[in-house]
Amino acid sequence: MLWLKTANPKGMESLYDHYSAALYGIALKIVPDPQIAQDVLQEAFVKIWKSAGSYDASKGTLFTWCLNILRNTAIDKTRSLGYRKSGKIQPLEHFVDIGKQSIQPDQIGMKDFVFNLEDKYREVIDLIYFQGYTQREVEETLNIPLGTVKSRLRIGLSKLRTIFDANCVTLGVIFFMLG
Amino acid sequence: MEKLNKNEFLESGLLEQYVLKIATPEEEAIVEEYAQHFPEIAAQIKEMQAALEAYAMQHAVPPPPGMKKQVLSELNTPASASRLSFGTGLLIAACIALALTSFLLFKTQSLYKVENQNLQIAFSELETSCLEKEKQSEAIAQQLHILRAPSTKRVQLLGTANAPDADVAVYWNEQEATGLLQIAYLPPIPEGKTYQIWADVDGVMINAGLFNGENFDLQNIQFIARAESLNITLEPAGGSDHPTVEFLQANGKV
Numbered sequence: 095m096l097w098l099k100t101a102n103p104k105g106m107e108s109l110y111d112h113y114s115a116a117l118y119g120i121a122l123k124i125v126p127d128p129q130i131a132q133d134v135l136q137e138a139f140v141k142i143w144k145s146a147g148s149y150d151a152s153k154g155t156l157f158t159w160c161l162n163i164l165r166n167t168a169i170d171k172t173r174s175l176g177y178r179k180s181g182k183i184q185p186l187e188h189f190v191d192i193g194k195q196s197i198q199p200d201q202i203g204m205k206d207f208v209f210n211l212e213d214k215y216r217e218v219i220d221l222i223y224f225q226g227y228t229q230r231e232v233e234e235t236l237n238i239p240l241g242t243v244k245s246r247l248r249i250g251l252s253k254l255r256t257i258f259d260a261n262c263v264t265l266g267v268i269f270f271m272l273g
Numbered sequence: 274m275e276k277l278n279k280n281e282f283l284e285s286g287l288l289e290q291y292v293l294k295i296a297t298p299e300e301e302a303i304v305e306e307y308a309q310h311f312p313e314i315a316a317q318i319k320e321m322q323a324a325l326e327a328y329a330m331q332h333a334v335p336p337p338p339g340m341k342k343q344v345l346s347e348l349n350t351p352a353s354a355s356r357l358s359f360g361t362g363l364l365i366a367a368c369i370a371l372a373l374t375s376f377l378l379f380k381t382q383s384l385y386k387v388e389n390q391n392l393q394i395a396f397s398e399l400e401t402s403c404l405e406k407e408k409q410s411e412a413i414a415q416q417l418h419i420l421r422a423p424s425t426k427r428v429q430l431l432g433t434a435n436a437p438d439a440d441v442a443v444y445w446n447e448q449e450a451t452g453l454l455q456i457a458y459l460p461p462i463p464e465g466k467t468y469q470i471w472a473d474v475d476g477v478m479i480n481a482g483l484f485n486g487e488n489f490d491l492q493n494i495q496f497i498a499r500a501e502s503l504n505i506t507l508e509p510a511g512g513s514d515h516p517t518v519e520f521l522q523a524n525g526k527v
Contacts, residue, residue, distance in 0.1 A: 106348055110341055115333035116326075122334055135336055139344045153301070154294060155322045161329065162294055222293050223325060224332070229295065244286035251289050255320050258327035 106143055113157060114139075117164045120224045124168035125175075134171050138164040165226040211257065215250030218243055279314070282307055288314070292321045416453055416491050424448045428503055430525035435507075436460045439523040443470075443494070443503050452494040454484055459522065462486045462507070469508045471516050472497035478504065478516045502526050 117138065121131040141163050149159050217236065221227040229247075233240045277285060290296040291304040308315040419425055425446040432439030440457035454470065462468065468486040471478040474497060481495040481503070506513075507520040 107341075107345060110344060114341065114344075115335045116329045118336040118340075119332040119334040120329065123332070132336060132340060135340065136344055136347065140347055143348045152305075154292070155326060157326045157329070158292075158294055158322060219293075219325075219328070222295060223329070229290070244289070247289045247293070248284075248286055251292065251321050251324070254324040254328050255317075258324040 106139075109142070109156075109160070110139065113160055116157070117160060120161065121164060121168050123220070123224045124165065124226075125172055130171060130175070131168075134164065134168045137171075138167040141167060161223075165224070169226055211250065211253055215246050215253060218246045219250045219254070222247070279307075279311055282314075288318065288321070292318060292325060416493075419444055419446055419449060419451050419453055420491075422446055422449065426527060428525045428527050430503055430505060430523040432523050433521050435520060436522040439505070441505065441523055443525070444491075445496075445500070445503075445527055447498070450496045450498070452481065452496045454492045454494045456486065456489055456492075459486045459505075465510050466507050467510050467512060468522070469506055469512050469516070470494055471504045471506065472500035473502045473504065474499050475501075480512070480514070483508075483512045500527050 114135065118131065118135050121134045121138075122128065125131045125134055138160070142160055145163070149156065153159075218232055221232050221235065222229070227235065229240060229243050232238075232243045236243070238246075282288070287296065287300055287304055291301060296304065304318075308318055425444050428443040428445050430439070430441040430443060436459065439459050441459065442455045442457065444451075444453040444455070446452075459468065467483050469483050470481045472481045473479075479497050479500075481497050481500075484492050484494060502524055504516065504524040505522045506516045506518070507522055508517055
């Protein structure tokens with residue numbers, strides 16, 4: 095990941111190739127307007143580029159770090175546009191639907207696996223991972239006890255771990271190596 | 274926070290908070306401590322992170338094709354260079370366009386102003402020359418009218434001994450009180466002299482005006498009523514009140 099520290103443009107291009115689609119997909123979940131989502135994506139890449147030196151591999155994966163930057167950029171944008179007053183976004187039904195629609199099960203032949211993750215786990219993970227909610231906000235939004243939020247997260251993540259087996263992990267590792 | 278055993282830790286939900294990046298810095302430190310102690314926890318963290326990433330990839334939507342170039346070109350711009358938003362750029366472009374248009378309009382206007390002045394000058398010149406021609410035309414029409422009038426007499430003035438070859442015709446019209454003079458030949462005028470014509474009325478020579486001895490067009494002269502003869506003399510420049518008879522050049526009976 096030396097290229098990131100030295101802000102090497104080639105590395106940035108590779109990062110874009112690997113992550114732009116995933117980040118754009120998440121941006122679309124937070125700001126459904128494609129034009130604004132594209133602005134968010136662009137701003138996020140500039141921030142990633144400028145703060146590349148502050149990435150700490152021991153604190154998490156590069157993708158999660160990029161995702162955090164994108165999410166913050168998107169949330170700032172929704173606030174500046176007045177979409178979002180506190181940490182919360184729109185009514186639940188809206189983004190749960192979007193979450194379903196934007197899944198592309200044909201990709202990498204994962205159809206069955208993704209559908210094996212039940213909605214109750216997915217909505218908790220989606221709200222936190224994609225939308226930047228805190229557990230407390232999930233508790234309020236979904237109207238379920240904090241304990242349930244935590245257990246659904248744990249079970250959901252463990253299910254995800256089984257779904258994306260060792261092959262996928264290898265694929266992810268290769269992504270980082272390429273980066 | 275009291276020390277949890279490995280299973281209690283796994284049940285606490287801290288691990289999930291950690292991989293989802295919603296743990297506090299203190300919680301992160303605890304997780305990292307456990308990960309150092311238990312390699313299986315470290316492995317589990319890596320797997321969860323990878324699974325989340327793979328999950329995120331499932332939601333991937335390719336950005337528009339032009340986006341990559343745009344992003345990369347943005348990155349290649351030096352960070353110090355202040356970047357203008359699209360709106361500001363548009364505003365500046367509009368200002369420049371406006372300034373250019375104004376300048377062009379101003380230039381065009383001054384150009385038209387000059388052109389207009391030139392046209393005005395040309396027009397007034399044309400107008401003047403037109404009026405002159407009109408006057409000339411009227412004068413010629415008047416002369417022609419006199420020449421054609423039956424009441425006009427043609428008076429032939431022939432040279433005296435002073436100027437034997439002199440030959441001048443005067444068209445004399447009593448009704449119109451007009452005299453026209455046409456030189457056929459008069460000797461060149463000496464320096465400081467002028468030709469003058471006189472009408473003899475009852476033995477008195479009356480001045481009928483100076484005329485140009487080198488003009489071979491019809492010239493108007495003063496009409497004198499009851500003139501019996503017309504006489505041309507050479508006089509000092511400016512003319513005389515009384516004719517200098519010894520310099521009589523030509524004469525003829527009316």
